[in-house]
Every structure is written in C-alpha cells, then in structure tokens.
Amino acid sequence: xxxxxxxxxxxxxxxxxxxxxxxxxxxxxxxxxxxxxxxxxxxxxxxxxxxxxxxxxxxxxxxxxxxxxxxxxxxxxxxxxxxxxxxxxxxxxxxxxxxxxxxxxxxxxxxxxxxxxxxxxxxxxxxxxxxxxxxxxxxxxxxxxxxxxxxxxxxxxxxxxxxxxxxxxxxxxxxxxxxxxxxxxxxxxxxxxxxxxxxxxxxxxxxxxxxxxxxxxxxxxxxxxxxxxxxxxxxxxxxxxxxxxxxxxxxxxxxxxxxxxxxxxxxxxxxxxxxxxxxxxxxxxxxxxxxxxxxxxxxxxxxxxxxxxxxxxxxxxxxxxxxxxxxxxxxxxxxxxxxxxxxxxxxxxxxxxxxxxxxxxxxxxxxxxxxxxxxxxxxxxxxxxxxxxxxxxxxxxxxxxxxxxxxxxxxxxxxxxxxxxxxxxxxxxxxxxxxxxxxxxxxxxxxxxxxxxxxxxxxxxxxxxxxxxxxxxxxxxxxxxxxxxxxxxxxxxxxxxxxxxxxxxxxxxxxxxxxxxxxxxxxxxxxxxxxxxxxxxxxxxxxxxxxxxxxxxxxxxxxxxxxxxxxxxxxxxxxxxxxxxxxxxxxxxxxxxxxxxxxxxxxxxxxxxxxxxxxxxxxxxxxxxxxxxxxxxxxxxxxxxxxxxxxxxxxxxxxxxxxxxxxxxxxxxxxxxxxxxxxxxxxxxxxxxxxxxxxxxxxxxxxxxxxxxxxxxxxxxxxxxxxxxxxxxxxxxxxxxxxxxxxxxxxxxxxxxxxxxxxxxxxxxxxxxxxxxxxxxxxx
Ligand code: ADP
Ligand code: MG
Numbered sequence: 109x110x111x112x113x114x115x116x117x118x119x120x121x122x123x124x125x126x127x128x129x130x131x132x133x134x135x136x137x138x139x140x141x142x143x144x145x146x147x148x149x150x151x152x153x154x155x156x157x158x159x160x161x162x163x164x165x166x167x168x169x170x171x172x173x174x175x176x177x178x179x180x181x182x183x184x185x186x187x188x189x190x191x192x193x194x195x196x197x198x199x200x201x202x203x204x205x206x207x208x209x210x211x212x213x214x215x216x217x218x219x220x221x222x223x224x225x226x227x228x229x230x231x232x233x234x235x236x237x238x239x240x241x242x243x244x245x246x247x248x249x250x251x252x253x254x255x256x257x258x259x260x261x262x263x264x265x266x267x268x269x270x271x272x273x274x275x276x277x278x279x280x281x282x283x284x285x286x287x288x289x290x291x292x293x294x295x296x297x298x299x300x301x302x303x304x305x306x307x308x309x310x311x312x313x314x315x316x317x318x319x320x321x322x323x324x325x326x327x328x329x330x331x332x333x334x335x336x337x338x339x340x341x342x343x344x345x346x347x348x349x350x351x352x353x354x355x356x357x358x359x360x361x362x363x364x365x366x367x368x369x370x371x372x373x374x375x376x377x378x379x380x381x382x383x384x385x386x387x388x389x390x391x392x393x394x395x396x397x398x399x400x401x402x403x404x405x406x407x408x409x410x411x412x413x414x415x416x417x418x419x420x421x422x423x424x425x426x427x428x429x430x431x432x433x434x435x436x437x438x439x440x441x442x443x444x445x446x447x448x449x450x451x452x453x454x455x456x457x458x459x460x461x462x463x464x465x466x467x468x469x470x471x472x473x474x475x476x477x478x479x480x481x482x483x484x485x486x487x488x489x490x491x492x493x494x495x496x497x498x499x500x501x502x503x504x505x506x507x508x509x510x511x512x513x514x515x516x517x518x519x520x521x522x523x524x525x526x527x528x529x530x531x532x533x534x535x536x537x538x539x540x541x542x543x544x545x546x547x548x549x550x551x552x553x554x555x556x557x558x559x560x561x562x563x564x565x566x567x568x569x570x571x572x573x574x575x576x577x578x579x580x581x582x583x584x585x586x587x588x589x590x591x592x593x594x595x596x597x598x599x600x601x602x603x604x605x606x607x608x609x610x611x612x613x614x615x616x617x618x619x620x621x622x623x624x625x626x627x628x629x630x631x632x633x634x635x636x637x638x639x640x641x642x643x644x645x646x647x648x649x650x651x652x653x654x655x656x657x658x659x660x661x662x663x664x665x666x667x668x669x670x671x672x673x674x675x676x677x678x679x680x681x682x683x684x685x686x687x688x689x690x691x692x693x694x695x696x697x698x699x700x701x702x703x704x705x706x707x708x709x710x711x712x713x714x715x716x717x718x719x720x721x722x723x724x725x726x727x728x729x730x731x732x733x734x735x736x737x738x739x740x741x742x743x744x745x746x747x748x749x750x751x752x753x754x755x756x757x758x759x760x761x762x763x764x765x766x767x768x769x770x771x772x773x774x775x776x777x778x779x780x781x782x783x784x785x786x787x788x789x790x791x792x793x794x795x796x797x798x799x800x801x802x803x804x805x806x807x808x809x810x811x812x813x814x815x816x817x818x819x820x821x822x823x824x825x826x827x828x829x830x831x832x833x834x835x836x837x838x839x840x841x842x843x844x845x846x847x848x849x850x851x852x853x854x855x856x857x858x859x860x861x862x863x864x865x866x867x868x869x870x871x872x873x874x875x876x877x878x879x880x881x882x883x884x885x886x887x888x
Contacts, residue, residue, distance in 0.1 A: 115194075116194045117191070117194075119193070119194035119240070120188070120191045120192055120193040120194040120195065121191060123193035123194060123226065123242075124189065124191055127188050127189075127193075130219060139217075139218050139220070143174075143178065143218060146174035146178060147169065147173040147174060147322050147323060147324045147325070148169065148173050148174030148178040148179065148182075149174065151322050152178075152182050155179060155320060156182055156183070156186050158318055158320060159183065159266075159297055159299060160297075163294065163296070163297060163298060164290070164297075164298045164299075164300070164314040164315075164317035165297075165298075165299050165300070165317060165318055165319075166299075166300045166301075166310045166317055166318070166319040166320070167179065167300070167301045167302070167307075167320050167321075167322065168273075168301070168302045168304065168305055168306075168307045168321050168322070169303070169322030169323070169324055170303065170322075170324035170326060171303045171494075171498060171537070171540070171541075172324070172326075172498040172500075172544060173322045173324040174322070175270070175301045175303075175322070176200070176202075176207075176211050176270055176301070176496070177211060179268065179299070179301065180198055180215070180243055180245075180266075180268055181215055181218065181219070181243070183196075183198055183243075184198055184226065184227075184242055184243045187242075187265075193242060194240070194242070196265045197242060197244075197263050197266075198242060198243045198265065198266040199261075199266070199267050199268065200243070200244070200245050200246075200267075200268040200270060201245075201246055201247065201250075201251050201267075201269050201270060201282065202246070203248055203271050203274055203276050203278070203496065204247065205231035205232065205234075205247050206464070206492060206497070207496035208229045208230070208231050208246055208247055209229050209231065210472055210497060211229075211245050212227055212228060212229035212236070212244075212245040215227045215243065215245075223236045224236045224238045224241065225240065225241070226240065226241060226242050226243060227241065227242075227244075227245075228241035228243070229244065229245045230244060230245075230246040230247075231246065231247045231250060247278075248269070248278035248279055249278055251267075251282060252281060252282055252285070253585075256585070256586055259289070260292060261296065264296065265295070265296065265297065266296075266298075266299065267286065267296065267297070267298050268301060269282060269283065269286075269299070269301070270301045271301065271302070271495060271496055272300050272302045272310060273304040273306060273495075274495070274566075275566070275568035275569060275570070275598075276569050277569040277570050277578070277581065280568060280569070280570045281581075281582075281585065281587065283300075283310075283313070283598060284587075284593060284596050284597055286298055287596070288596070290314075298314075300317075304533070307321070309598065310598075313598050326540055326543040326544065327543035327544070327545070327546055327548065328543060328547050328548075329505070329539050329540060329542045329543040329548040329549065329550050330547070330548070330549050330550065331539055331552060332549065332550065332551050332552065333552050333554065333555055333556040333559065334552065334553060334555045334556075335556065337416065410441070410442050410445055412553055413431060413506060413553065414442075416506055416551050417429065417431070417446070417452065417486060417506065418451065420484075420504050421451055421452075421457065421486075424504065426484070427484075427501065427502070427503025427504055427545075427546070427548070428479075428484070428485040428486070428487065428499060428501045428502045428503060428504070429485070429487070429502070429503075429504040429505075429506065430487050430489060430493060430499060430502045430504070430505050430506070430541055430542070431486065431487065431489065431505075431506040432489060432490070432493065432494070432505070432506065432507045432508055432511075432538050433488055433490060434490070434511055434512050434527035435464070435490060435527065436462075436464040436490065437733070437737075439462050439464055439488045439489075439490070440462070442488060443460060443488060446460055446486075447460065452486070455483075456482070456483065457482070457483060457484065458483065458484050458486055459474075459479040459483050459484065460486050460488075461474055461475055461485065461487045461488070462487070462488050462489075463475050463487050463489035463490070463492070463493055464489065464490045464492070475497075475499055476499060485501070487499060487502075490511070494534060494537050494541070495537060498541075498544070499541075500544055501544075501545060502541050502544060502545075502548070503542055503546060503548045503549070504542055504548060504549050504550070504551070505538055505539060505548065505549070505551070506550075506551045507538045507539070507550060507551065507553065508553050508554075509529060509530060509535065509553060509554045509558070509559075510527040510530065511527060511528065511530050511534070512527050512528075526665065529562055530562065530566070531562055531564060531565050531566040532563070532565075533564065533566065534566060535552065535559060538550070539552075568598070568599055570597060570599065570601065571599060571601060574638055575601060575605055575606060575608075576609045576612055576613055576638065577633075577638060577639065578594075578601075578609070579609050579610055579613055579619075580618060580625070580629060580632055580639065581633060582594070583619065583623070583629065584625060584629075584633040584634075589623070590606060590623065591606050591607065591610070594606055610623065612775075613629065615774075615775050616628075616639060616640065616643060616774065616775075618632050618639055618643075628643065631745070631747065634745050635745065637665060638665075640772045640773060641661045641665060641772060643771060643772045644660065644661050644769065644771065644773075645657060645658065645661055645742065646747060647771045649742055649747045649755060651758060651764055651768055652754055652755050652756060652758045652759070653757075653758045653759045653761060653764050653765055653768060654739075654748065655756050655759045656759050656765050657765065657768055657769075658735045658738045658739065659699050659702045659703075659731065660695045660699065660769060661738065661772075662730075662731040662732075662735045662738065663698045663702070663731055664831075665734060666730045666734060667727055668698075668727070669702070669724045669727040669728050670684050670697075670701070670723060670802065671722045671724050672722070673722070679722070680802075681801070681802060681807065683722045684697060684701075684802070684804060685804055685807070686721075687700040687704075687721075687804075688804035691762065691834075692804065692805055692808070692811055692812070692813055692816075692833070693766065693804070693805075693832070693833035693834060694803050694805070694830075694831035694832060695769050695831060696766075697804055699765070701721065701723055701728075702728060702731060702732075704717060705717055705723065705725075706732075714728075766833055766836075767842065767843045768843070769817060769833050769835075770833070770839050770840060770843045770844060771844075773817040773818065773819055774840075774844040775792075776817055776818045776819065776820075777791070777815050777818070777835075777840065778790060778797055778815070778818065778829065778832075779791075779814065780813060780814055780815060780816060780834070782810045787808075787809075787811055789816070789829070791821070791827070794827040796826065797821065797828065797829055798826050798827070798828050798829070799828065799829050799832065800829065800830055803829070803831060803832055811834055812834070813834030813836060814836065814837055815834070815836075815837070815840055816829070816832040816833065816834055817832065817835055818830060818831065818832040818833075819831045819832075
C-alpha cells in the first residue's frame with residue numbers, strides 16, 4: 109500500500125511538471141489566452157470551490173460558454189496542481205458518441221497532448237484511453253453499462269453528466285442510479301451541466317444542490333419564417349419561372365443542369381404556395397399538435413433548402429451556414445443532390461460538410477476549421493449541432509423544423525426512425541447558433557403559424573417513449589424492478605400505465621412471469637419500434653416472408669396511405685376494396701397497394717397510380733424509406749443473414765402473412781359471429797365493438813373468419829377498431845401469444861381463457877390434437 113502511494117505520488121508530480129511545461133510554452137500560452145476568453149473562465153475558482161464543498165452541483169450556461177471543454181478540465185488541472193493528479197478519475201458523459209469524441213480531442217489539444225494520454229474517450233465499440241487517462245469522455249450508455257458491472261464506480265472521483273436539459277432517457281436513467289449511489293460514496297462528486305436555466309428541477313431532485321449559472325453573450329439573430337423569406341429572397345413565387353439564375357451556360361452539361369434546376373424551381377414555387385395556402389386555410393388556430401400534422405415540409409423538402417442556400421451563397425455576406433436536418437439519411441441524400449449542383453459542387457466556392465453521429469472523425473475536424481477566403485462553409489447537421497457541438501463561424505442557420513428524437517441508444521445506438529416537430533425552445537436554440545460571432549440570420553422552413561403551434565418545451569424522453577419500449581430498456585440495462593425503478597425518476601410516468609405495460613409484455617412473451625427478459629424480449633429491445641411491430645418483423649424474418657411484413661410494419665408506423673376525401677368517400681372506399689380482393693384484410697390491401705405503386709414507380713407512373721387509387725404518394729414514399737431502414741436494422745442485429753436471399757421464400761403465401769400479422773397484433777383480437785343482418789364483433793375487454801367504415805371489413809355483409817386481429821382501437825361512444833385482418837382458429841392457436849415461457853401448457857391455458865370466453869367449443873378438439881403435435885415438435 110505504501111509502495112502504491114509512492115507510485116501515485118511520483119506520477120502526480122510528473123503530471124504536474126508536464127502540465128506546467130505546456131503552460132510555459134508559447135503554444136500553451138496562446139491556448140490559455142483563448143481559454144481565458146471563454147465566459148466559464150471568470151467562474152473557474154467559484155466552480156472549483158463549490159464542487160469541493162458539495163457532493164452535487166448543478167451548472168448552467170449558454171451553449172458555447174465553455175461547460176463541456178472547460179469545466180472537466182478545470183477539475184483535472186486543479187487536481188494535478190494539488191499533486192493529486194494520478195489519484196483522480198473524472199468521467200464526463202455525453203448524450204452522443206460524436207460529441208464524446210470531438211470534445212475529448214479538443215480537450216487533449218488544449219492540454220497539448222495526444223488523445224489517450226491524460227484525456228480519453230469511450231463510446232460503444234470504440235475508444236481511445238490509456239492506463240493513465242484521468243479524464244474520460246464517454247456516452248451516457250457506456251457509463252450505464254459500466255454501472256452494471258461496477259455498482260459503486262470504484263476509483264471514480266468525479267462524475268459529470270452533460271446536456272441534462274435534453275432530458276434523454278439514458279440521462280434520466282443515469283440520474284436515478286447515481287442518486288441511489290451517492291450515500292454509499294460520500295467522497296464522489298456529481299456535477300450536472302445544462303444549457304438552459306431549468307436548474308431548479310435538478311437541484312431539488314438532489315435535495316437542494318447548489319446551482320451556478322455562467323453568464324454568456326450572444327449577438328441578436330433575425331428570424332425569417334417561410335412567408336418572409338419567400339418575399340425577401342426577391343422571388344415573387346408566381347414569377348419563379350421567369351427568373352434565370354444561369355445566364356450564360358457555357359457547356360452542354362451546364363445547360364442541362366440549368367434546365368433541370370428551372371424545372372425544380374417551378375416545382376418549389378407551386379408546392380410552397382400550396383403549403384402556405386393550406387397553412388393559412390387551416391389557420392393553426394387550435395394550437396394542437398394535431399394541426400402540425402397538416403403541415404408537411406417533406407413536400408417542399410430539399411429543393412427549398414437548395415433554394416435558400418443558393419440565396420445565401422449568391423447574395424449574403426460571408427459566414428458559415430448551418431443546416432438542421434432530420435437524420436443522416438436525409439443529410440446524405442441532400443449532400444448528393446447539392447454536389448451535383450453548379451454552385452455547391454464547386455469546391456472553390458463552397459465547402460460542403462456533413463455533421464452527424466456516424467461520420468468519420470477526419471471529416472469531423474473539418475467542421476471546426478475555417479475555410480479558405482471566398483469559400484463558404486455549409487454544414488448539414490442533425491440536432492446534435494443544437495447544443496453539444498459549437499461551430500464558431502456560423503452566421504446563417506437553416507432550420508427544417510423537424511428532428512428524429514434520440515431514443516433507444518442505450519444499447520444499440522440506433523436512431524429513432526420517424527422525424528417529428530421540434531419544440532419552440534429547440535427552434536430558439538437552433539436560431540441562436542447563428543449569433544456566435546456577429547449578428548446572424550435564421551431561415552425557418554415553415555410558416556410562423558406552424559411555429560406558434562410547436563409545444564414550448566420538448567417532453568422528457570422518458571415520458572414520450574412508449575412505456576412498453578421503456579420497460580424493455582430498463583430490463584435490458586438490468587436496472588431492477590421496473591415499477592420501483594421508474595417511481596424514483598425525476599418525472600415518473602403513471603404507475604398504472606407502467607403496470608399495464610409490464611402485463612402486456614408478459615402476454616406477448618417479451619417478459620417471463622418473474623419479469624425477466626426472454627429471448628424474444630432481448631431481440632425486441634434492440635429494435636427501435638414498438639414491441640408489437642418488432643415482433644412482427646422478427647416473425648417475418650424467421651418465417652421468410654419479410655418484404656410484405658416490412659410493408660405492414662412501415663405502414664403501421666407511418667400512417668394510412670389510403671386517402672379518404674370527405675366528398676369522394678364512396679369512390680375512395682371502392683378503390684380500396686379493389687386491393688382487398690375478398691380477403692378480409694386491411695393489411696393485405698396495404699401490401700397490394702404498395703407493391704402496385706412500386707411497380708408503377710418503376711415505369712415512372714407512380715403519381716398517376718396514386719391519383720387513380722386514392723393513395724398518398726408521400727406516405728408511400730415514407731413507407732418505402734422506412735422499409736429500407738428496417739432491412740438495414742435487421743441485418744445489423746443479425747436477424748437476417750446478409751448473404752442469403754431466402755428471407756422472402758414465403759412472401760407470396762398469404763396464409764403465412766396472416767399468421768405473422770397475428771403474432772404481432774395479439775392480444776388485439778376480436779371474435780366474429782355472422783348474423784342474419786349484421787356481424788357481431790366482441791373483444792374481451794370491451795364487449796361489443798364496431799369497425800371503422802374505411803376498413804375493408806367495414807362494408808361486407810359476412811366475414812368468413814372466426815377472428816379478426818386489429819392494430820388499434822379507438823373509443824368514441826362505442827369502441828371502434830382500425831385496420832383488421834381475418835384469421836383462422838389454427839392461426840390463433842399457433843401464433844397468438846407465446847409458447848416459450850410456461851411451456852406449451854401455459855400457452856394453451858392462456859389461449860384457453862380467450863377461447864372459453866368467446867365460447868368457441870368447436871375448436872377444443874383441434875386444440876387437443878394440436879397440443880400433442882406441438883409437444884412432439886417442440887421435443888424435436
Ligand atoms: P459548452 O459546453 O458550454 O456549450 P464548449 O465547452 O463545448 O461549450 O465550447 C466552448 C468553446 O470552445 C466554443 O465556443 C468554441 O469556441 C470552442 N471549441 C469547442 N470545441 C472546439 C473545437 N473542436 N475546435 C475549436 N474550438 C472549439
Ligand atoms: Mg457542451
């Protein structure tokens with residue numbers, strides 16, 4: 109022990125000498141000058157003093173004031189100065205892997221070191237840290253996993269949780285675990301950092317911990333909403349077609365490009381006008397999230413962004429441009445589109461960069477560099493550039509208004525699949541990024557009235573993630589009893605809803621009776637879709653009918669592509685009925701409609717097809733892109749084999765598809781009794797139910813199936829079922845619920861409950877013979 113102490117002492121002194129050497133060098137001096145200019149520096153001593161005197165401290169301050177890069181460094185420096193350098197171990201968590209990497213690199217550079225010496229990082233599957241690393245930046249998920257094996261965080265002296273204002277699920281999870289740990293580790297210091305002033309909530313969660321605010325300064329930023337800058341850019345919409353951006357196209361290629369560009373411009377003009385008209389028409393008076401679904405920026409999309417960027421590059425003063433997009437797939441496609449453009453593709457005019465979680469670190473560094481004179485830097489970024497990364501020279505911000513929430517990166521780091529509207533606070537934050545060095549401009553690609561309908565703040569992820577998925581995450585992180593754990597959260601969800609979610613997970617076989625994750629549950633927790641949809645995907649992969657099942661799952665996650673205009677309801681319903689071809693399934697109708705659209709798309713007649721059949725091309729496109737993401741995900745998680753192509757061997761088998769749909773939607777089942785004049789439908793919980801009239805099963809006089817499985821029910825006065833599919837007794841027996849836990853008997857007992865309730869004695873015999881067969885099968 110004494111020998112050990114001696115080594116630590118010696119190492120600490122070495123660290124101190126090395127730090128002093130750097131500070132004395134001219135480069136070190138220069139770096140120090142920059143660091144001293146940051147607002148955090150003025151608070152350095154106060155911060156250090158408060159941290160040494162309190163177990164928990166909450167620090168807030170504007171983005172860019174120096175929280176992430178400076179505060180952990182102050183602690184490290186002061187420990188080193190006090191010759192305790194080799195005895196300290198500081199962990200600073202980041203919500204995203206890219207910020208953990210970027211920040212650690214920056215801090216190492218500020219200390220005149222290579223990454224992996226005293227400063228390192230660790231993210232899933234990657235890291236750069238040495239034996240003597242004292243300050244480690246890691247993702248929140250990495251620290252959560254470390255806590256699985258080392259409950260006490262042995263040897264760690266400081267934990268800094270960054271970006272807590274984002275209220276990500278992992279950060280909220282981590283705070284619960286750390287709060288439980290604090291009494292057992294009185295020497296451990298916890299520092300929470302936030303970009304906004306909501307420090308009180310966190311302070312009271314930790315029994316009134318002291319809060320420190322770092323005052324900052326930013327320049328004003330002018331906000332332009334869609335209706336403003338359409339005027340401002342000088343292009344009256346109706347005159348779009350006459351404007352020629354390319355006066356002298358010299359080459360044939362340029363002429364072609366210009367032609368294509370003009371065509372696109374007229375397309376933007378009409379879609380912007382349509383969109384504005386729709387927005388005004390609907391008025392957004394109700395200010396509900398519902399009204400937001402009417403406004404769809406996807407219909408304007410990339411072309412509008414391109415148009416705004418063109419305006420900035422050609423007419424605005426120098427300064428970098430930061431474009432907020434929804435995700436890396438969008439970023440990559442826009443980047444491709446822009447690179448083919450005569451202006452943006454010209455490296456002597458534009459430096460086009462992407463900034464998202466999965467980019468290479470060489471590209472990462474370019475984001476912070478100043479481009480050559482006369483070259484305009486344009487960075488296409490996800491919402492991570494909102495707070496965790498600061499690009500200093502940004503003067504223009506383009507904001508598309510949507511984001512894919514960061515969910516589920518606890519174990520898999522897979523992004524949430526669907527973009528949704530941001531909050532007013534996020535829009536303000538995005539705008540603020542333009543005012544770092546001088547007054548800036550922000551282009552919001554939506555009308556002011558849409559902004560007014562945004563919610564004020566983003567709901568914490570814990571309260572916005574579906575509870576069933578949340579419970580699976582808690583189990584996969586081994587955080588103990590679900591309801592106990594959640595009851596200790598900063599803002600806990602309703603206990604009854606939690607209980608219902610746990611019950612549901614047991615019924616579908618994701619949790620066993622004692623609330624442990626089953627094998628199915630483990631796979632489900634790795635897929636960023638609701639458990640029932642995940643189960644459908646897994647069954648689709650297992651039974652080799654993946655393509656149609658991906659269509660169904662994508663359709664259920666996006667929205668119904670079948671349009672039902674009020675004044676043409678009859679026509680629309682009969683158009684949909686054509687796709688059903690008497691098979692009593694909305695889901696099969698969706699599969700046919702999608703396949704038909706794909707075939708027409710291949711012949712460039714997708715739009716006519718949609719028009720004729722009352723389908724939304726936009727929704728079909730969204731389904732298409734989601735399907736691509738699913739197959740990527742399934743490959744990534746190993747559920748489908750990259751090499752073999754047999755995951756569609758049975759895709760033509762309609763019976764099997766029904767069965768897989770049943771596997772996913774169970775226990776959403778209702779019994780069918782065909783009567784003389786009507787059809788009697790009953791569910792276990794609600795008794796008598798009805799079908800929506802736009803279901804293909806809504807208009808028929810007889811349903812030749814004993815059961816319907818359904819995706820969703822809505823209670824008006826009576827309960828109505830949305831999309832449904834007819835299934836047979838044997839399908840329900842084999843695919844309803846689970847066989848694994850509780851053995852076959854348990855499965856049959858549970859199903860038996862359903863069957864008895866619905867009084868279907870006829871299948872009891874089949875039941876028994878099936879049971880025998882199945883038992884033999886399972887023995888094998
Ligand atoms: P905060 O966490 O408060 O948002 P940071 O500590 O991330 O602020 O950044 C403080 C300042 O350090 C930024 O304003 C920027 O000037 C500078 N900075 C941060 N990262 C880098 C980098 N990778 N390269 C150059 N400068 C950087
Ligand atoms: Mg920060």
